[in-house]
Amino acid sequence: MIEQVTLNVLEGIDFDDEGYMTDPNAWTVEIAEALAAHEGISLTESHWNVIEFCRQRATESGSAPTLRQITKGSGVSTKELFALFPKGPAKKVAKISGLGKPEGCV
């Protein structure tokens, strides 16, 4: 059931080889929910705060923020960020937010 809904939402959306959406403008809340489900994450208000911060930052700078840019800019602690999006938060949140892969070492 969930799989079916997910498939419908993601129909016609383009992804690159690593699973990042190629067009951030094609992103919707429903897509985010579907992508999060793929990652095994059920989105809460705390998740949405981070997603909205990343979308905002990407609009300003043209690229997805790195881990430290997220923690410094959004006020979410490193611990919390790794708890919200386990195993690689910056990449995961970039995917769910319909952004490209974050670049930068810190």
Added chain:
Amino acid sequence: MTDNNNNRKMAFICSKGNLDMAYPALIMGWAALGNGIDVTLFFTFWGLDLIRESRVDHLEIPPVANTSMKMTMMGIPGDNLGIPNFMGALPGMTAFATTLMKKKMDDLEVPPVREYMQMLVDAGANLYGCKMSVDMMNLTMDDFIPGVKDIVTASEFMDLTEDAQVIFI
């Protein structure tokens, strides 16, 4: 769709206490955590300075016997002109080089070692001190920054890093 690398593990053996040698494990460890990889850091010999409460904020980089450190660093032209050892040995040169490196790192928005170490701990890295080095330097857990899990023997380190890719720094 996912790139979890669920089972990948990396371990960094930090054996150096100079400021420039503190960063490789921090940067790679942070990148590994960002890629969902399990990270362990093992501090041995001079590397213990990176987790010593009294020293972590005072790591330095000496220009003496460092052939990669050139005069250009001080704004003097000549790409390949080295800093003569006698100059590097002048009082204040180590402090000068250290200040310069800290500024460069800060310009790149790279956090200082203490903050960086805390970031790794918060992101789930496991930090251990080397038992033999700790004994040799008469240290205890009280000498270390928060986040260091334990003092372990080389043999215990082998158990802890089973299946891990090990990087010696």
